[in-house]
Amino acid sequence: MSPFLAGLIGIIAFFVLLVLRMPIAVAMALVGFLGCCYLISPQAALRVVAKDIFSTFSSYSLSVIPMFVWMGFLAYYSGIGAKLFAFAYKLLGRFPGGLAIACEAACAVFGAVCGSNTATAATMGAIAIPEMKKFNYDHSLATASVAAGGALGVLIPPSVIFVVYGIATEQSIGKLFIAGILPGILLTFLYMAAIWLITWRNPALGPPGPRASAKEMLSSLRGGLPEVLVVFSLSIGGLFAGWFTPTEAGAVGAAGVLVVSLVGRHLTWQGFQCSLLDTTRTTAMIMFLVAGATIFGRFIAVSRIPFELATWAGSLPLPPYIVMALVLFIYLVLGCFVDALALILLTIPIFYPVVVDTLGYDPIWFGVIIVLVVAMGVITPPVGMNVYIIKGISPDVPLEVIFRGIWPFLIAIIVCCALLIAFPQIAIFLPSLMP
Numbered sequence: 001m002s003p004f005l006a007g008l009i010g011i012i013a014f015f016v017l018l019v020l021r022m023p024i025a026v027a028m029a030l031v032g033f034l035g036c037c038y039l040i041s042p043q044a045a046l047r048v049v050a051k052d053i054f055s056t057f058s059s060y061s062l063s064v065i066p067m068f069v070w071m072g073f074l075a076y077y078s079g080i081g082a083k084l085f086a087f088a089y090k091l092l093g094r095f096p097g098g099l100a101i102a103c104e105a106a107c108a109v110f111g112a113v114c115g116s117n118t119a120t121a122a123t124m125g126a127i128a129i130p131e132m133k134k135f136n137y138d139h140s141l142a143t144a145s146v147a148a149g150g151a152l153g154v155l156i157p158p159s160v161i162f163v164v165y166g167i168a169t170e171q172s173i174g175k176l177f178i179a180g181i182l183p184g185i186l187l188t189f190l191y192m193a194a195i196w197l198i199t200w201r202n203p204a205l206g207p208p209g210p211r212a213s214a215k216e217m218l219s220s221l222r223g224g225l226p227e228v229l230v231v232f233s234l235s236i237g238g239l240f241a242g243w244f245t246p247t248e249a250g251a252v253g254a255a256g257v258l259v260v261s262l263v264g265r266h267l268t269w270q271g272f273q274c275s276l277l278d279t280t281r282t283t284a285m286i287m288f289l290v291a292g293a294t295i296f297g298r299f300i301a302v303s304r305i306p307f308e309l310a311t312w313a314g315s316l317p318l319p320p321y322i323v324m325a326l327v328l329f330i331y332l333v334l335g336c337f338v339d340a341l342a343l344i345l346l347t348i349p350i351f352y353p354v355v356v357d358t359l360g361y362d363p364i365w366f367g368v369i370i371v372l373v374v375a376m377g378v379i380t381p382p383v384g385m386n387v388y389i390i391k392g393i394s395p396d397v398p399l400e401v402i403f404r405g406i407w408p409f410l411i412a413i414i415v416c417c418a419l420l421i422a423f424p425q426i427a428i429f430l431p432s433l434m435p
Contacts, residue, residue, distance in 0.1 A: 003039055007035070007304070008303075008305070010032075011305075014346075017031070024289065024342040025288040025342075027292070028292035028296035028342070028346065029291065032048075032049075032297070033048075035299035036302065039303065040302065048295060052295050052298070053291045056294060062287065062290065063247050064246045065286055067250025067251050068158040068159075068160060068254070069116070069160060070254045071114070071158065071235075071257050072153075073274075073278045075110065075257050076119050077272070080110065080257075082123075084109050085103065085127045085128055088102035088105040089102045094210065095208055096207070097141075097196060099131055099206065100132065101192045104145065104149045106127075106149075107149030107150060107153065108152050108156055110123060110153065111154075111155070115153065116153055117375070118378075118386065120153030121149070121151075121386040122150075124150065125147075125393040129142055129143060129390070129393060129394055132206075138206065139401055141198060141205050141405050143394055143397050143402045143405060144379075144409060145405070145409070146390055148409035148412075150386045150389070151375035151378055151379065152184060152188060152191075156185075157177035160286065161341065161344065161370075162176040162180060163176075164345065165348070168293070168348045171363050171364060172364075172434075174245075174434065175434055176367045176368075176431075177236060179364050182427065183416065190412040190413075194411070194412045231260060234252060235250070235253030236249065236253075240433075289345055296346065296349075297345075297349040300350060320361070323354075324355065328369070328417060331347065331376075332377075332380075335374065335377025340374040343374070343377060344370060361424075362424060362427075364427065365424045368427040369421075379410065387399065387403060
């Protein structure tokens with residue numbers, strides 16, 4: 001059996017194990033180990049497994065993950081998200097669809113201190129959905145807007161997805177963070193535009209809320225937004241200026257959120273304990289995924305699938321942007337069935353050489369595109385993690401109702417991807433200014 005055929009069988013076996021509900025990290029490690037046993041030798045495969053697991057859990061560069069994860073959970077348990085929505089609600093709630101638009105704005109700002117799409121969706125869902133139901137918003141619009149807004153948490157820095165992509169491709173995590181700022185703002189406005197169009201065509205879907213006075217707006221401004229701006233400027237701004245490494249920026253950001261929460265007396269002892277426990281669980285999950293993906297990636301490399309795929313893509317009589325569109329379509333289909341983080345770790349060894357080495361696209365730009373594709377995956381059926389989180393928050397809303405409301409936001413993400421393909425400077429302008 002040729003190495004290429006063995007690689008294809010390994011990929012098929014991986015998806016079969018997923019269908020059998022084997023944990024993703026274990027499935028990747030098992031297929032990678034058995035593949036290396038076949039293509040190299042059992043002794044070499046054992047050495048690969050031992051080396052990769054040890055190097056993953058002892059890696060200094062991966063220590064950035066618990067820092068930014070803890071930063072997000074501290075923001076979650078200290079109630080920063082509730083304050084951000086309160087401000088956006090006072091500012092935008094009086095317009096048709098204003099509560100849903102306010103939710104997108106709050107998700108974007110909360111994403112500046114939270115690198116998780118699930119945490120962003122859970123935080124804003126618990127706050128915004130009851131308010132929208134109170135003002136008789138269409139259930140489909142109310143729930144879908146929060147599920148889609150949660151994806152902003154992984155595009156606007158800090159982002160765990162950017163960290164994992166940077167480590168897997170050996171790209172600058174700092175530049176990836178900065179690259180996500182303008183696309184994140186762009187996607188936020190596209191979400192808002194989608195909501196405006198929906199409610200403009202049918203105002204009954206999102207009736208306006210009460211008009212807030214100038215005094216109420218100023219009062220709500222004092223809660224949450226200044227703290228987020230200070231922490232974001234200190235952490236990401238210091239990273240942009242070259243004062244901190246990504247790991248140091250994560251530590252500074254987590255410390256900043258902790259200090260702000262303690263000074264404002266927003267964080268309870270129980271909340272502090274829960275933030276540590278959730279951070280430990282999330283970090284362990286990510287570490288095991290990275291270790292399993294590293295083993296699987298070695299098997300894929302030995303099978304020569306990336307080389308063969310790059311050669312095939314380079315020989316196609318098609319413009320690079322058409323090939324890129326095909327790659328994105330593959331990601332969109334796979335994102336419907338595979339967890340976002342696992343999808344990146346699984347496919348990067350295959351598609352990264354094609355996109356960067358063969359087609360000549362910028363690796364930082366491709367990282368932003370990958371995160372946008374992940375944003376599609378967390379709201380599309382049947383996996384749609386954010387949708388299931390919103391379902392847990394609003395058990396009275398059927399899943400099909402939530403998924404039905406996703407389409408305008410999915411179109412917004414596709415438009416954002418198209419704009420980035422047409423104008424890549426949107427993603428790479430700010431990183432080009434970094435020292």
